[in-house]
Amino acid sequence: MTVLVVGASGATGSQLVTQLLHQNNSVKIIVRSPEKLPESWKSNDKLQIITASILNLTDSEMQDLVSDCHAVATCLGHNLTLKGMYGQPRKLVTEATRRLCKAIKANNLKSSVKFVLMNTTGVRNRDIDEPIFFAQKCVIGLLRVLLPPHVDNENAADYLRTQIGQNNSAVDWVAVRPDGLINEDQVNDYEIFQSPTRSAIFNAGKVSRINVAHFMASLINDENLWRKWKGQMPVIYSTAQNN
Template structure:
């Protein structure tokens, strides 16, 4: 099994790479020429490194990089700097998701390509008509207006939900919606839910390594994929159950 990872040099992306290779899986990563990655990745037999600015990829080149890949995992996001938040490209995530979907659709995969997008609990799954309070609607409208990365994340998830849908034979997708991200060193117990259980004003924590573990489980474990394909699970650190629950 080979997974192509976008955003592999980021905080969660690096953890996802480690989760997959430690489980005996192969990965391809597309990273900027200037990206910093662990030194051991450079000579690792399970990692293929492609140094290229993602915004410079054509559909044809992207399709070439997807050769022999069973799945694609997106941990792509905007840098949390002034330029990263308000500079161009403002639609980096949505544009890249669209690019990779177009590349997959241009090929003839033997089986559907798994597409896993790390998004945010702030995105509402309109397939389920998830309800939020009036106060939260106002806050989310302000965030959507003032912070372009949030609108970008929404557009990326909307593209999979409305343009690819659940009946496309070449692509199957899952949108992973973490809540308040934290940094931990080891995988701990976590839970996945069909919709948020807490509001914007009462967030729950989830470690990046737990998100990476869940994303790795999606692409590597058939039963986990079958449970969540075409859905947008929310992930939290487990509060009471001591068992890891993918």
């Protein structure tokens, strides 16, 4: 299986690349600074490194990029700096999601392509009735005003829900929602829920980046798991961190 990973140089994206390679996938990544990548990646025959900025690609280049891909995974995010949060592109995640899906549809492939978006528990799945406390609703309202990255994450998920939907012939999707991300060296036990089991604002849980990457790779490679979560926004928590 050939998988395109966008955001592969990030903390979670790099873990996803490693998990996909371990599971014997052919992986394509698009990065702006390949010199920062692990040396082992550069000599791996299963890994194709493309040097570019995802939003600077033309529509034709984007279409070529995904033409042989069975799955696309995006771990894009905004750097936690003033420039990263308030500079351009403010719609990085949404625009990348929109353009990648547009390119997939333009290829008119015989079978649908899996699209896995890394999102956040701060974003609600509006396809279902997810309860939210009034205080959390107020804080999220402020985040929409004060933090453009939060709006970007919301809009990316909404694009998949409303524009791609549940019965698209070209794109099937899952939006994975981790809670507070932490670093760990090994995959350990984690749990998947349809909706958050705790407040993302006032009682946030934790999940390791490697666990998120393992779940995303498993979604791509395990057809039973994919069928279970297709068109949904599952939430992931590391078991040991939340007991």
